[in-house]
Amino acid sequence: MYKIGVIGDRDSVLGFKAVGLDVFPCHDKDEAKEALHRIAKEDYAIIYITEGLCKDMIEDIEKYKDERVPAIIPIPGMDGSYGIGLTNLKKSVERAVGADILFGDE
Amino acid sequence: MEIRVSATRMQLLATRKRLVMAERGHKLLKDKLDELMKHFLELIRTEHGLREEVEDALVHALPGFLEARATMSNELMEAALLVSRAQSKIDAASRNIMNIKVPELTWVIGEVQDVYPYGFYRTSAALDDAVEGLTMIMPKLVKLAEVEKSIELLASELERTRRRVNALEYVVIPNLKETVRYVVMKLDEAERGNLTRLMKVKEIVKEKRA
Numbered sequence: 018m019y020k021i022g023v024i025g026d027r028d029s030v031l032g033f034k035a036v037g038l039d040v041f042p043c044h045d046k047d048e049a050k051e052a053l054h055r056i057a058k059e060d061y062a063i064i065y066i067t068e069g070l071c072k073d074m075i076e077d078i079e080k081y082k083d084e085r086v087p088a089i090i091p092i093p094g095m096d097g098s099y100g101i102g103l104t105n106l107k108k109s110v111e112r113a114v115g116a117d118i119l120f121g122d123e
Numbered sequence: 124m125e126i127r128v129s130a131t132r133m134q135l136l137a138t139r140k141r142l143v144m145a146e147r148g149h150k151l152l153k154d155k156l157d158e159l160m161k162h163f164l165e166l167i168r169t170e171h172g173l174r175e176e177v178e179d180a181l182v183h184a185l186p187g188f189l190e191a192r193a194t195m196s197n198e199l200m201e202a203a204l205l206v207s208r209a210q211s212k213i214d215a216a217s218r219n220i221m222n223i224k225v226p227e228l229t230w231v232i233g234e235v236q237d238v239y240p241y242g243f244y245r246t247s248a249a250l251d252d253a254v255e256g257l258t259m260i261m262p263k264l265v266k267l268a269e270v271e272k273s274i275e276l277l278a279s280e281l282e283r284t285r286r287r288v289n290a291l292e293y294v295v296i297p298n299l300k301e302t303v304r305y306v307v308m309k310l311d312e313a314e315r316g317n318l319t320r321l322m323k324v325k326e327i328v329k330e331k332r333a
Contacts, residue, residue, distance in 0.1 A: 018231070019213040021265075032188045035204045035254045036261055037211035037232055062213040062228055063268040083279050085226055086215065088272035092264070093178050095185050102174050102271075106167065109274050113163055113281035 019086065022056050024049050025067030029094035033065075046073040053077055053089075061087045067094030068101045128302060130309030138306065142299040149291040155221065156284045162220050163277045170270045177267050180260040187253025194247040203250065213265065223280050225273040230265040 023033045027042040034040045041056065043049040049070045054077070056064060064087045071078065071091040078089050091101045111117050128134040192200050214229040 019215050019228075021211050021213055028189065028192075029185055031201065031204055032185065032253055032257050036257050062215050062226070063265065065264070065268075082275050085217070085224060085272070085276070088226065088228075088268040088275075090264075090268045090271055093181050093185075095189065097182060098178050102178065105271070106170060106174070106274065109278040110167060113278040113285075114160070115285065 019060050019062030022061045022064045022087075023066075024052050024056075024064060025070060025092075025094050029067045029069075038065075043070060046070055050074050050077050057081055057087055057089075063087060064089045065092045066090070067092060068099040069094050069096050071101050072099055128306065130306045130313075132310065135303065135306045135310065138299060138302050142296070142303060145291055145295050145299060149288065149296065152284060152288045152291065156281070156288055159221050159277060159281050159284060163274070163281060166270055166274050166277065170267070170274060173263065173267050173270060177260060177263050180256070180263070184253055184256035184260065187249055187256060191247050191250035191253055194249055200250065211261070220273070220277065221280075223276055225276055226269055228265050228269040230262055232261075 021038045022041060023030045023038050024041045024043055026044070030040040030042055039056075039061075041049075041052040043052055049066070053064065053066070053074065066074075066078070066089060068091045081087060081089055091105065093099075107117060128138060210232075212231045214231050216227045216229075217224040218227045219225075
């Protein structure tokens with residue numbers, strides 16, 4: 018059985034505690050990075066990170082890209098969405114297909 | 124284009140064999156690529172819709188917590204949320220897509236019947252709504268994680284396969300074909316040289332006899 022973790026600013030993640038997720042409130046990206054690397058080694062299948070923090074730690078997240086667990090998923094936090102999820106998707110498509118076939122005309 | 128074989132019949136046969144092998148491998152890999160791509164595009168389509176839905180829902184649900192915080196004291200709210208006994212777990216199985224293991228995640232919430240982890244005394248209704256909203260989207264959020272991870276894993280496999288197909292198609296196969304051509308020409312040339320030499324020898328022998 019795996020666990021689910023949430024990393025983000027205090028306001029955004031507190032609510033997830035009520036749903037039974039393990040929350041790791043972080044104030045800045047260094048704290049978030051440290052938390053990410055620490056919990057990635059444990060039994061977490063999914064780690065959600067608020068996009069506000071996510072945008073400063075892309076390289077750290079990519080490290081876990083080719084492993085089966087954990088799945089690291091950006092989610093919008095209190096401050097709304099930065100569109101990182103879509104950018105990631107786009108990157109995967111480019112990597113696989115060699116060209117941007119989804120959003121090319123946007 | 125390097126040709127580093129000696130022009131012998133043995134080499135010709137060996138090279139032809141390699142060429143046949145390379146072509147068969149190329150065909151197989153190309154089929155694999157097509158099939159992978161089919162799965163990949165399907166996943167992409169799912170994820171696209173799912174992400175929009177989840178982001179939309181989250182952007183609406185999270186401010187509820189801010190609202191709740193505004194209507195009740197900070198400590199009270201944290202206390203209410205932090206005492207949560209709910210323990211969400213993930214059941215991870217794996218599914219096989221073209222020999223790539225992708226995770227299949229299911230959300231398992233602990234043995235708590237009530238979604239609200241706190242008593243209703245002194246907590247605001249806004250908090251109830253926010254928690255409910257979040258609970259509602261959790262299954263989707265988990266599904267999103269599953270799909271995104273699958274996409275990432277498939278993407279790396281696709282990239283690798285595509286490279287192999289291209290290497291075979293544009294480097295290995297043309298090189299081998301060139302080699303075969305070179306050896307055939309060389310052998311033909313030797314054959315012709317041999318023939319003229321024989322004719323010449325025959326002529327000389329004839330002259331001597333006469």
